Amino acid sequence: MNAVEVNNIVKSYNRGKPQALRGLSFQVQPGELFGLIGPDGAGKTSLFRILTTLLLPDSGAATVLGYDTVKDYKIIRRLVGYMPGRFSLYQDLTVAENINFFATVFNTTVAENYHLIKDIYQQIEPFKHRKAGALSGGMKQKLALSCALIHKPQVLFLDEPTTGVDAVSRKEFWEMLKKLKNQGITILVSTPYMDEASLCDRVALVQHGTILDINTPQGIIQNFGKPLWSVRSNDIYRLLNDLRAHDATYSCYAFGETHHITLKEDDFPIDIIYQYLQSKRHESIEIQQIKPNIEDCFMALME
Amino acid sequence: MKKSVIITDKLTKRFGAFTAVDAITFEVTQGEIFGFLGANGAGKTTAMRMLCGLLHPTNGRAEVAGFDVFRQREKIKQHIGYMSQRFSLYEDLTVRENIRLYGGIYGLKTNELKTKSDTLINRLGLNEEANKLVRSLPLGWRQKLAFSVAILHEPSIVFLDEPTGGVDPVTRRQFWDMIYETANAGITVFVTTHYMDEAEYCNRVSIMVDGRIEALDSPTGLKKTFSADSMDEVFIQLARKATRND
Numbered sequence: 294m295n296a297v298e299v300n301n302i303v304k305s306y307n308r309g310k311p312q313a314l315r316g317l318s319f320q321v322q323p324g325e326l327f328g329l330i331g332p333d334g335a336g337k338t339s340l341f342r343i344l345t346t347l348l349l350p351d352s353g354a355a356t357v358l359g360y361d362t363v364k365d366y367k368i369i370r371r372l373v374g375y376m377p378g379r380f381s382l383y384q385d386l387t388v389a390e391n392i393n394f395f396a397t398v399f400n401t402t403v404a405e406n407y408h409l410i411k412d413i414y415q416q417i418e419p420f421k422h423r424k425a426g427a428l429s430g431g432m433k434q435k436l437a438l439s440c441a442l443i444h445k446p447q448v449l450f451l452d453e454p455t456t457g458v459d460a461v462s463r464k465e466f467w468e469m470l471k472k473l474k475n476q477g478i479t480i481l482v483s484t485p486y487m488d489e490a491s492l493c494d495r496v497a498l499v500q501h502g503t504i505l506d507i508n509t510p511q512g513i514i515q516n517f518g519k520p521l522w523s524v525r526s527n528d529i530y531r532l533l534n535d536l537r538a539h540d541a542t543y544s545c546y547a548f549g550e551t552h553h554i555t556l557k558e559d560d561f562p563i564d565i566i567y568q569y570l571q572s573k574r575h576e577s578i579e580i581q582q583i584k585p586n587i588e589d590c591f592m593a594l595m596e
Numbered sequence: 597m598k599k600s601v602i603i604t605d606k607l608t609k610r611f612g613a614f615t616a617v618d619a620i621t622f623e624v625t626q627g628e629i630f631g632f633l634g635a636n637g638a639g640k641t642t643a644m645r646m647l648c649g650l651l652h653p654t655n656g657r658a659e660v661a662g663f664d665v666f667r668q669r670e671k672i673k674q675h676i677g678y679m680s681q682r683f684s685l686y687e688d689l690t691v692r693e694n695i696r697l698y699g700g701i702y703g704l705k706t707n708e709l710k711t712k713s714d715t716l717i718n719r720l721g722l723n724e725e726a727n728k729l730v731r732s733l734p735l736g737w738r739q740k741l742a743f744s745v746a747i748l749h750e751p752s753i754v755f756l757d758e759p760t761g762g763v764d765p766v767t768r769r770q771f772w773d774m775i776y777e778t779a780n781a782g783i784t785v786f787v788t789t790h791y792m793d794e795a796e797y798c799n800r801v802s803i804m805v806d807g808r809i810e811a812l813d814s815p816t817g818l819k820k821t822f823s824a825d826s827m828d829e830v831f832i833q834l835a836r837k838a839t840r841n842d
Binding site for chain 1: 634635636637732734735758761762763764765766767769772773776780790791792793796797815816826827828831832835836838
């Protein structure tokens with residue numbers, strides 16, 4: 294049995310406006326760490342709200358642990374944990390009060406499932422008498438995850454847990470997810486950060502309510518299908534414009550300290566580009582063939 | 597030599613016993629793209645609020661666009677632009693109304709505003725959407741419009757607070773094209789971001805840890821100093837040293 298099954302889900306909010314979800318289908322296996330990768334407006338939150346039984350789809354169907362998200366919503370709610378994108382805890386309750394509240398709502402106690410949250414909760418326990426509203430971003434995130442875990446869910450839905458969080462906290466958060474996965478919990482996580490895709494078992498790249506591709510991170514990269522070159526010179530902004538102006542260029546965009554380009558013809562000699570840049574008086578030119586990453590693939594798929 | 601548009605000298609902000617910003621000293625020159633990085637809670641927002649004339653510093657000295665952050669805060673506000681992902685345009689006003697509102701706030705004259713508004717709508721290709729509510733625009737267009745509105749009055753500096761959060765990778769790059777153009781036109785860009793690849797696009801980058809500026813250099817210089825392959829590594833090396841809990 295699949296942990297999550299989504300069959301042709303359609304959702305729209307306003308007539309005349311584009312659909313938020315345009316017939317999405319995919320499956321998630323038990324114990325999988327599955328990523329939904331896409332920008333704002335891709336439909337990630339709508340999908341999570343449907344799967345956590347908080348929103349009804351216009352058409353299509355979905356199951357979680359074999360239960361229907363419409364008919365069996367009461368059962369699903371007991372079996373899943375959900376961490377919404379916006380901080381959803383009670384800001385005027387303390388850390389300890391929040392976690393006790395969520396345990397009580399699910400008919401359990403913090404003591405009973407403490408082993409599940411221990412690693413995460415210990416980091417915020419020194420502040421347990423502080424109001425949740427007064428916590429830093431990283432600590433709020435840890436508290437929200439603890440609250441989503443306290444009833445020992447079998448499937449965990451995390452909607453953009455790392456948005457607006459700095460690079461260090463993001464790393465720590467993914468380390469926590471890996472540990473949870475090792476305990477057998479199925480995890481669906483959404484993120485707008487493309488670099489986080491490589492930390493998932495499989496990912497769906499989503500844009501405008503449709504899936505662009507669904508595969509293992511390596512599989513997505515293997516399907517890129519074109520040689521990709523990284524180019525740099527001493528004047529990176531002029532370089533971007535010069536590369537874009539060349540007839541042989543198919544795509545060219547900035548990527549960190551270099552530019553990534555693909556050519557219209559795969560066998561076009563790259564030396565010609567090098568000489569062209571020399572003629573434009575670029576200095577310290579370096580051109581290298583590189584392996585694409587998820588963000589390169591996402592942009593190629595967006596076309 | 598290019599003139600400095602931001603000069604700070606031991607600029608400090610304390611809230612009670614807590615030192616949010618601890619004697620930061622740096623300069624930003626005209627037309628520079630300056631990346632202002634730091635972990636959550638490092639003091640970036642507090643520092644930026646002081647530089648924008650929104651918060652009174654406790655100690656030290658700073659000038660922004662030639663005006664003093666203690667005594668000339670209203671002047672500063674007139675000579676800077678500001679945009680953040682969280683707060684930028686009014687969703688229940690149309691494109692044209694938003695331009696008029698911000699132009700008016702920034703003190704543009706009616707005639708000037710009319711011309712600038714038309715030019716801007718043309719340049720962004722928003723002719724068909726000019727009288728539509730901003731809410732109905734895709735996020736990427738809204739961000740570009742918000743940025744253009746923030747520099748409509750041709751300020752000396754524009755402050756961008758995480759302008760590209762949640763935007764798709766293509767739009768994010770188009771947004772950086774606009775940043776480059778703006779800097780080329782002589783407007784200084786002061787930008788915060790959590791995307792480390794964007795830190796590489798800046799001329800210089802500062803990294804705050806626990807209220808202090810721990811590093812300030814070009815991305816290439818920083819990578820050399822910290823023997824790192826990427827800005828991500830530099831950032832993580834520095835931010836891991838943080839001892840503040842929030």
